[in-house]
Amino acid sequence: MSGIAAIQPCLWFDDQAREAMEYYVDVFPDSRIVSIDEYPDEKLDEHFSGMSGKVLNGRFTLNGVDFVCLDGGPMFRFNEAISFVVTCADQAEIDRYWSRLSHVPESEQCGWCKDRFGVSWQIIPKNMDELVRRPEQVQVMMHQKKIVIQELVDAAAG
Template identity: 55%
Template structure:
């Protein structure tokens, strides 16, 4: 496998380590690689409370490298970016949906938002094939969590 040359970086307001620990617990083949902490020396007066706290965390989710940073409240996640999870079957969709979904009003067409505000798309790995069937788009638009049989038009 080729070395990963692009690493997504996720900005958190003081909860980066908590979020990373949660994500690593949800996804198999995931681990925390490194936790860098704010230094004890050299901080400005308004930063002194950060000394020793996590600054950035390098981690993997299902073998993909990410970076998380504790950087403050200036920026929040929004739906302009999401992470796609390709699922082998309905049981895997159901498991990730249950673990990650925390904002029911944000659920639509396989998209959800977790308790940290990050958007995810929990989709079947054969989504392109499923969407090629007549009426699949309309059926998808009526769903929150995707239902594979429903996308096929054979669901209840």
């Protein structure tokens, strides 16, 4: 990749980076933790008070996509302005990811869900563009929490 800068998402956790990496690599196929660098012993540097053993730099791969993460404390929180799209082959795959990633029922809408760490995900079928071509389909989708493909197909049929 000479001359091309790689782009990777970086996730800032309060203090659950290790737990999140382990969870995500269990959810997604072709995934692994690449490395975990921990904060130095706080006895060596007072700037790291309470961070000893926490993740300074975690590197992991989810279904072939590289991520980095860290435990940075409570200064920043995840919100819906950023989400990760999971494109699924069929309803069974949508159902599987939804059951693993959706942990905040009040945030579910139109295929969007939030996991137990506060990260937002869009769990959608690979042919989503075809399933929301007609106004009737969009109306159905707007009332769904988890995407149900058959309801969108039925909406197109009238």
